[in-house]
Amino acid sequence: MAFLGNMVSRKLFGNNSGITKAKEDISLSERMMGDSGGGGGDHEASNRMAGILRRDWDSYMENYAPYDAKLREMVMGDADNEAAIDRARETTRDSFAASREAGERDRSRAGLSLAQDEADVINRRSQRNGTLAEVNAANQTRLHMQDRDMQMMAGNMAGGLRQAATDPMGAY
Incomplete structure (x- = not known):
């Protein structure tokens, strides 16, 4: 040939x-490599690189994979999201209850008394506003949690920590 x-x-x-x-x-x-296809000959460099990559992978699986799995569960799981939504609803209920009590105290201090139909109207409005605020708080919390989860999946949450680790002088 x-x-x-x-x-x-x-x-x-x-x-x-x-x-x-x-x-x-x-x-x-x-001729020094072996045959003209480059397939024969000495594979020492390739074997060394494979060994390095294998050790890196084993180290990752041993040291970091459990934390990645926990983070994935945290991000993909709904337990923390549901707990945050429940806290938002409870906080809203508590706020509206405190507001109603404060209104009743203020009326009582002023010596005002409401007729039954006026008290019913105020209670209905307060309940309606409380329910709307509770739903809004739950929805806002849900949206915030979804955004946080997406940022965590994209790696954006750790960006500040990564930047601080690589550039301790704070170039951002």
């Missing part, structure tokens, strides 16, 4: 010693 290649190059380019020399260098390097 090398003979045919040399013959073709002489026909195309004449007896150019630069091309012949380059072909001889390629032929020499192919």
